[in-house]
Amino acid sequence: MARNIITKNLPHNPGVTGWNAILPEDSPPHILAKNVNADWLIIGGGFAGLSAARRLSQLAPDSRITVLEAGRIGNGPAGRNSGFMIDLPHVLSSEDYAGDSTEDLLQMAMNRRAIAFALDAADEYGLDSEIISQSGKVNGAATSKGVAHNLAYADHLDHLAEKYEILDAQHMKELCGSDYYNQGLYTPVTTMLHPAAYVRGLRDGLRNKVSIYENSPVLSMTKTGADWQAKTPDGAITAPQIILAVNGHAQSFGFFKRRLMHIFLYASMTRALHTEETRKLGGNPRWGITPSDPVGSTIRRISGQSGDRIIVRNQASFVSSMQVPDRVAIAKRTHHERSFAARFEHMSGIEMEHSWGGKLCLSLNDVPAFGAIEDGITAACCQNGLGTARGTLSGIVAADLVTGNLYDNHQSLERMLSYPEPKKLPIEPFATIGATLTIKYREWRAGKEV
Ligand SMILES: Cc1cc2nc3c(=O)[nH]c(=O)nc-3n(C[C@H](O)[C@H](O)[C@H](O)COP(=O)(O)OP(=O)(O)OC[C@H]3O[C@@H](n4cnc5c(N)ncnc54)[C@H](O)[C@@H]3O)c2cc1C
Structure with a gap:
């Protein structure tokens, strides 16, 4: 029987991101308006999706790589952040300095x-x-x-x-x-980073190796035989392998239910x-x-x-x-x-x-939503707030994983695959009440730092 996924919640990005507004007007989008066959389909054109596309184009240069992005690249969260691509963990884990720093x-x-x-x-x-x-x-x-x-x-x-x-x-x-x-x-x-200019730059740099479609949200996905077919309002992509790089929207595709905040x-x-x-x-x-x-x-x-x-x-x-x-x-x-x-x-x-x-x-539990989640679908999602660096890395290693390139980045891939599943959240309305009170209390406690 065919497996069918209907996407529930398409992204809406509130307000006009200043990063995009101060750039020259973008070129018109390439919108998917036909049926296309590909070797790899990447869903999501943020740090994770575009990095996965670039890495795939390096590892499998002769393959057909496509990206579907719901909106314009640079208008999603990847073009809305503060642009700090940070190398150090927020919290260093060893409490005593002689402790184990391996994870840091x-x-x-x-x-x-x-x-x-x-x-x-x-x-x-x-x-x-x-x-x-x-x-x-x-x-x-x-x-x-x-x-x-x-x-x-x-x-x-x-x-x-x-x-x-x-x-x-x-x-x-x-x-x-x-x-x-x-x-x-x-x-x-x-x-x-100038975040919107950076992701637009990745898109433009990848143009002659990767087919990138914007304003082309995936509305549904169906698996028949070895292939997935992802449908957008005006077209479809058929591919055996999908990298799902939509961060929290993994939930809109029915994955990681009640596990993502x-x-x-x-x-x-x-x-x-x-x-x-x-x-x-x-x-x-x-x-x-x-x-x-x-x-x-x-x-x-x-x-x-x-x-x-x-x-x-x-x-x-x-x-x-x-x-x-x-x-x-x-x-x-x-x-x-x-x-x-x-x-x-x-x-x-x-x-x-x-x-x-x-x-x-x-x-x-501060872990990514990463790895094979269904036959032919690999997730590179849930960057835990530090998505400029972590999203980029999850895209790179997702491409390594799907191409079987287990040698470069060996340690990163091994670590990404070793995380447990994101922990279940309390049921609603307790999750919202708990999280909102925690945020308000922490904002109050931060005092002048805000
Ligand atoms: C105000 C703000 C400040 C921030 N500051 C920082 C910072 O300084 N440093 C830092 O590291 N992080 C920061 N972040 C977080 C960072 O922006 C995210 O972690 C990062 O964008 C995640 O990258 P991603 O590629 O995983 O996901 P996203 O950038 O969210 O990309 C996912 C893409 O998937 C697309 N998508 C979703 N559903 C579909 C669908 N059905 N079909 C097709 N496409 C779909 C979305 O449109 C989106 O473009 C900040 C965020 C905000 C909002």
Whole structure:
């Protein structure tokens, strides 16, 4: 009997992502409008899907590789994030410094493998330093608790023989023009992306090796014999192997039911500053500050062709339906304006030009949704918030897995395959109530870090 999957919930991305809005208008999309046979079908055109496509094109250059993306590439979560491709784990696992650091070292090696892959792609496709740059990041501390967190983290880095620099308040002001921060912890390997330009760059670079269709959501999938057929509104792709790279939307295809948490994050971007405002702001033209409390504000400055702008990211919500209306994302602007004003008191009159939201996927036990999930379907989903690096890696290793390339990246693939399944969530409404209260409490506790 044929196996039939109907997709339940198509993605909606609330608000216009500033990252896309400041780019030149995109070329018209290639929309699937016919029936196509392929060797590999990748569903999802984010970090995981496009990285899987690039890796497949390297491992099986003569094969027919196709990507189906529901919207435009750069308009989904991959073009809505803050662009920090981070090599270090948020939390270093060994409590005592003499403890076992094997997992931390492995996580770092995996994230760095993803960063090397992105830098290599940028090199091959001619993406400039405004799109991707290994400039490091600063973990900014605005409270004494934040300072203590940074110092404890630095001790762990010493233990791992990792490079870092502690920046004092004056140094932080010289970096970002704000005297809000008491201290910062600079680490050099994080790679900063213009996320929408980066994924558009991957798409354009892959064009002559991979068939990429946008505005072509998969509505259903049917397996007959050895092949899957994925239907979109105007066409279909038939292929024996599918890589499902849709992050939390794996659930919309009926997989990992009640095991994936859908979290929306929100961000705003200022209008381009005038020359006089840029002078008044002070600091370096480009920098990225993550908060020392994970629910605090991520703040970035960009400069170049799209002007000098500041991007503020804070506020989170747990949304089991995966749908947030535009007005909710736009209403978060008030929080972003408040965090901007607190940091840049001398910069009144700078409006936020774009406000948006985007979703990410977490699991309760911080594991990916990865590997063979059904005959002919391999998942590269659930990046646990750090999808620029983890999504890239899961795409790479998914391609290794489906082509039987078990030798390169051997350790990463082995680790990805060793994780247990994402843990089951409590039933509704307890999951939503529990997650919402936890987020609110943590935002309150983060205080000035927000
Ligand atoms: C405001 C914000 C800030 C963030 N900041 C950071 C950060 O600084 N660093 C970091 O590492 N991460 C960050 N993230 C998280 C990061 O964006 C995600 O983890 C990452 O995008 C996940 O990559 P992915 O390729 O797995 O999934 P996605 O980027 O979500 O790509 C999946 C794609 O699948 C498509 N899709 C879904 N259903 C279908 C269907 N039926 N048919 C076809 N296509 C479909 C979607 O349209 C989507 O484009 C942030 C997220 C947000 C929202």
